[in-house]
Amino acid sequence: MSKKIKLSEEELVLALRNREKIAVEALYDMYSASLFGVISRIVIDEATSEDVLQETFVKIWHSFPSYSADKGRLFTWMVNIARNLSIDKLRSKDFKNHSKNQELENNVTFIDEQRNTVYKPELMGIKDLVQKLKPEQKSILDLVYFKGYTHVEAADELGIPLGTIKTRLRMAIIELRKNFN
Amino acid sequence: MEHVKTFIESGILELYVLGDVSLAEKQQVEAMVQKHPVVKAELEEMEKALESYAFANAIQPSNSQRTKILNSLVTNLADDSTFKSKKEEAIVVTMPAQQTNNFYKYAFAASLALLIGSAVGMYNLNNQLQQKKEELVAMNTQNQRFSKTVGYMDEQLGIYRDTSYKVLRLKGTKNLPTGNVLVVWNPAKKKVMLDLKTLDMPVNDKDHQYQLWALVAGKPVDLGVFDKLNNDMLDMKQMKSVALAQAFAVTREPRGGSINPTMSEMMLIGQF
Numbered sequence: 001m002s003k004k005i006k007l008s009e010e011e012l013v014l015a016l017r018n019r020e021k022i023a024v025e026a027l028y029d030m031y032s033a034s035l036f037g038v039i040s041r042i043v044i045d046e047a048t049s050e051d052v053l054q055e056t057f058v059k060i061w062h063s064f065p066s067y068s069a070d071k072g073r074l075f076t077w078m079v080n081i082a083r084n085l086s087i088d089k090l091r092s093k094d095f096k097n098h099s100k101n102q103e104l105e106n107n108v109t110f111i112d113e114q115r116n117t118v119y120k121p122e123l124m125g126i127k128d129l130v131q132k133l134k135p136e137q138k139s140i141l142d143l144v145y146f147k148g149y150t151h152v153e154a155a156d157e158l159g160i161p162l163g164t165i166k167t168r169l170r171m172a173i174i175e176l177r178k179n180f181n
Numbered sequence: 182m183e184h185v186k187t188f189i190e191s192g193i194l195e196l197y198v199l200g201d202v203s204l205a206e207k208q209q210v211e212a213m214v215q216k217h218p219v220v221k222a223e224l225e226e227m228e229k230a231l232e233s234y235a236f237a238n239a240i241q242p243s244n245s246q247r248t249k250i251l252n253s254l255v256t257n258l259a260d261d262s263t264f265k266s267k268k269e270e271a272i273v274v275t276m277p278a279q280q281t282n283n284f285y286k287y288a289f290a291a292s293l294a295l296l297i298g299s300a301v302g303m304y305n306l307n308n309q310l311q312q313k314k315e316e317l318v319a320m321n322t323q324n325q326r327f328s329k330t331v332g333y334m335d336e337q338l339g340i341y342r343d344t345s346y347k348v349l350r351l352k353g354t355k356n357l358p359t360g361n362v363l364v365v366w367n368p369a370k371k372k373v374m375l376d377l378k379t380l381d382m383p384v385n386d387k388d389h390q391y392q393l394w395a396l397v398a399g400k401p402v403d404l405g406v407f408d409k410l411n412n413d414m415l416d417m418k419q420m421k422s423v424a425l426a427q428a429f430a431v432t433r434e435p436r437g438g439s440i441n442p443t444m445s446e447m448m449l450i451g452q453f
Contacts, residue, residue: 024254028247033239034232040240053242054250061254071211072198073228079235080200145231146238150201166192173195173227180233 004029009074016064028057031075035082041146042086052089056082087148132179137172140165185217194220198227337376337417345369351429351449357382360449364393364429371422373404373429378416382409382448385433392434394442395426396452402426406438428452 005026007015012030015023036053043049059081067077133141140158143149149157155165188194196202197210213220340346346367353360361381365374375393385391385408393404404420432439433446 021255024251028251028254032247032250033241034235036242037235037238037240041238050242050246053246054253057250057254070215072214072224073232075232075235076198076228079231083200141234144199144201145234151196151199166196169195169199170190170192173198173230176230176234177226180230 006030013067013069013074016061024057024061027060031078032057034075035078038079038082038146039086041142042083042148043089048089049086052082052086055085055089059085083148090148133172133175137168137175140168141172141176144169185213185219188213189220189223194224194227198224198231333417340365340374340417343367347453349429349451349453351431351451353449354447356446357448360431362431362449364451365417366423366426366429368424368426371424373420373423375407375418375420377407377418380409382431384409384411388436389433390436390438391431391448392438392442393420394430394432395423396428396430397423397425398427401430401442403438403440404429406434406436426453 005022006029007023007026012023012026016027032053035056036049039052039056040046040049043052056078060078063081067074071077140154140160143154143157144151151165151169152162154160155162158165160168193202193206193210197207202210210224214224215221341348346365349364349366351360351362351364359381361379363376363379365376366372373393373395382391390406390408392406394401395404396402402423404423407418407420429451430442430447431449432442432444433448434443
């Protein structure tokens with residue numbers, strides 16, 4: 001396995017801003033798996049997910065000048081790019097023809113069963129913590145975060161009022177904060 | 182602060198992090214984040230939590246993807262850096278270098294042109310100088326000739342003005358009715374001169390010369406030979422000396438002259 005490069009977020013942002021080659025490698029090594037996790041859960045098809053992953057990195061690289069640390073963390077910005085590109089791909093004509101509707105609820109589990117989810121020593125036990133999320137919180141969070149649903153679409157999909165969706169999303173994130181931060 | 186608390190609890194920050202907000206909401210959140218550190222801290226906590234969640238749900242793409250994607254980015258990077266370095270070169274490196282290059286190029290060309298120009302100029306100038314020198318020499322020669330002529334004429338004029346000189350015109354005999362010459366004689370100095378300018382006689386052939394005689398006490402005395410040349414003769418020709426003379430005469434004699442005049446060949450005669 002190739003040696004992975006890791007930088008602090010500040011260093012990475014600076015290196016990206018300076019268009020340094022090492023920044024590209026660090027960016028990939030630090031975030032490709034996380035982004036691919038999001039992309040794969042939306043796009044499902046592995047080859048297409050890989051295409052989207054590449055498109056995501058290309059877009060991150062090219063739009064980087066528009067990123068501002070004042071408006072949020074780098075990953076937030078990147079994951080939104082990955083999610084939007086995934087949704088675009090999903091809605092594109094050729095992809096619609098190619099892929100049949102899959103059952104939403106099972107997608108995450110389906111993917112997690114199919115692929116090797118990354119387990120890092122420093123993240124040991126996280127899986128368990130994530131499991132501590134109440135099912136109704138997790139399903140909404142996963143729909144929005146991993147499936148690219150808007151909260152309005154999620155409300156429609158789950159037949160739950162918009163306010164409830166918002167509350168559950170908020171509670172889910174608060175729960176995550178307790179576990180991770 | 183109540184307003185901030187309500188804002189945080191409204192759930193809009195969560196939607197913002199999830200990218201599920203309208204443009205107006207997005208701007209509202211960003212304004213609040215800028216304004217209130219509490220909101221900023223709250224937002225960052227959410228971002229970190231979701232980031233960790235994504236991390237926990239990460240799926241490692243296949244190893245071939247790393248090379249493929251990095252290559253595509255590095256290609257982009259190379260394009261960018263080529264473009265960037267080009268720009269930099271254009272601004273920082275290349276332009277001055279080009280300027281210097283051009284400067285030396287033009288300077289060299291200018292020097293060369295100047296050198297050639299100078300050489301041509303020098304050559305022309307030298308030619309002109311030579312020409313002027315020659316002209317000057319010619320003019321000097323002419324000038325010398327003129328001054329010589331003038332001096333000579335002055336001298337001649339002096340002779341004529343000098344009352345001690347006697348001037349006698351010899352006239353043609355029946356042998357040469359149109360003949361003519363002036364003899365200038367200074368009895369005191371015993372000096373006899375022929376004014377060749379006034380000489381009006383046919384050109385003598387190479388076997389003959391004219392001879393001037395003085396008649397002293399009825400006897401001819403040789404005063405020397407002279408030639409009539411084709412071109413104009415300015416000279417006052419000094420002849421042999423004689424102190425006393427009643428008459429002067431010119432005969433045609435064999436070249437070198439004779440001891441006694443050939444009377445049949447007498448051309449001019451004049452007497453006091």
